[in-house]
Amino acid sequence: MEAVERVSEIVSNTVPLVSPIAQVAYVFSEYSHHTGNAMSTKINAQARAHEAMGGRTYVVVSDRRTHDYAEGTLVSYSSARSTKREWLTDTERAIDVVCGRALGRRPCVARFHREALAAVPADAEALVLYNYAGAITRRLTRSFDGRIVLHLGNEVFRTWRPREIRRVIERTHATVAVSDYLADTVAQRLGSRPDNLHVLHNGVDTEHFRPANRPAGEPCTILFVGNVVPHKGAHHLVAAAHEIARRTKDFRVHIVGSAGLRPSCGLSAYEVELRRAAAPLGDLVRFTPFVDRHSLPAVYAGADLFCMPVEWEEPAGQVVTEAMASGLPVVAARSGGIPEYLGPEGVYVDPHDTAALADALHALVVDPAERQRRGQALRARAESFTWERNVQTLMRLLAG
Template sequence: MDPSRQHEHASSATVPLVSPVAQLAYVFSEYSTATGNAMSTKINAQARAHESLGGRTYVVVSDRRRHDYDDGTLVRYASARSTRREWFTDLERRVDAVCGVTVGRRPLVARFHREALDAVPADAEALVVYNYAGAVTDRLVRRSGGKVVLHLGNDVFRSWRASEIRRVIARTHVTVAVSDHLVATIVDRIGHRPENLHVLRNGVDSETFRPVPRVPGAPVTILSVGNVMPHKGVHHLIAAAEVLARRTRDFRVHVVGSAGLRPADGLSAYELALRRAAAPLGELVRFTPFVDRRALPAVYGAADVFAMPVEWQEPAGQVVTEAMASGLPVVSARSGGIPEYLGPDGVYIDPRDTVRFADALHALVTCPTERVSRGQVLRTRAESMTWERNVAELMRLLAD
């Protein structure tokens, strides 16, 4: 174990340890390396960190899915819900939104989670529910023997009234969000900051994701990783690559990910449109629809620059911290919570300004020393973002 990680364990030893903790994965999601679900990755990292500190983590999962992460104690539950309707549907969301406005509660999302919540072991001292705030009902609080945590990684309250948001946060022992930006959106909606609303920033595994020496003289690889959907802005990267190709051909763009979370989901209309747009660039652009989680560090290791041209207010950006830990310079939109993680040494662009985006990429493609120096600074920053620190902070909040 490296000295910095030894220090992390030593500093966390004095933290009051809440154990066992139950983590509720998304209903019907995999707890597996074979999914692109960022929440499952986060639960796995937190379970590993919690148990390294001496705690025990239950991970509550559906028995219909594959689960191959080794960390945590799996608690499987069966569901009577039809296999044709395993996901929470758009119709159910609309009905719940109407119910939230009219009666102040969301019965369908609560029912959707009931079997999973009923499977939570009775000795769990805390229950962590991710994003699905409507599952945090008065019934859940009454039946839970421990403390309830609402963990927010996205802006889940867009269809909620202020009074409804205030009630659900009040039911929790603590509500945590992954960035100051996300907390601010909640505060803006309800007009004040509840005492139990806190920022809990994500960690990153800087032992798994780490710099890899690059082969001198090889084309510079510009990497994009994540869900390939319009709001993630890959089309802006393709447009910038077209401009960049007029100045130099000494680069390659590698787009990793797909619209779905599994390799069998197929290509969306947007993904097909991206391939058509990139076709004139030939070998300068390639697409890999899915990479197993275990192979992802090698993907970062084969890259030289990371691009994050998102159009939406990204709450945190797990892939940004993975790129940082891998020692890559990051060219990103100044969006949402990304600057809180990336800091002052990111290269910030407006992805819709194609020429300026291409300028930023060109500067890094043509200057190896700039790539290395920025990557080294971001690697150092990432080393302080451990999952042990994330879990230790959650333990402190739960102990209050």
């Protein structure tokens, strides 16, 4: 309690407080530790930090889902759309692309978010909408008197033309991206950088994710956490494990996650193939399906080394900062915004180069002193990515 009071006192003296803020994620997102949805994790962490500063956060949620995070004031709404059509269909996406380019508006995504945006309380001074830029319409700007923030966690504008991007950013008080990489992709599409386009780096909970004392003499455990889908690259780690096993058996690989963001009823075709590829390695590789947020710190605490062999331009990588906070050395692809978070103490490889990935992992498997050195350096770096700093930055942008 004293720590919360100190944070509140410091911030009240240095950062203008905007409150209440309304946070709106994807229509059918759970606001719960039972989901792996990064948006819900961010909203929960920001709500906690905002409340510690003396602010109030409304979290606008669907009444079709379960919500159990304690932070924030829940505001529920009913959606006319069935949860069986949780995502926009390919047809709806195609309609939006055509309408966006021809008319400058995306009617399907706007209609999809209409009930959620209508539920935003009238006293909210700011509205933060995650990723779904097409929902920021002229109608919204006329009906909402506060400041609008578009929060970009992915490359949202792939199918957008520059004029359409510029128009929606102009409707916001601030558009924030989770990395310089992501902000730069927007600026490159436009040919210049809008004055209200900013970088808002994600935070990490360094209280829950902490270094653990690992028992001496146990095999080095290489950890992968994330969606088990092809572009996250777990198959590259399995391929590297085969190479490492030719040199030593004193290691283990632990792959944690499922294809979806919720506990899965079954394995995807990719997950089945991944297990088939790992089978010859026996107990050197094990799989754990989806793990909820409360259980994740213990997962990191049971590892010695983290691997993120992604194939795509990862805008930030929440699991990278969690591994850093847990004091783990990290071997990762040099892609997207990962280097901004990981910094010079990360080990970077091309995941498609199996030999190079195996070499990088093996070098750390057999060198506990180097693992410790890098892990300590990354923990120190993680401590600069706090959610308090994230919200302070957001407050300054909103006050500007």
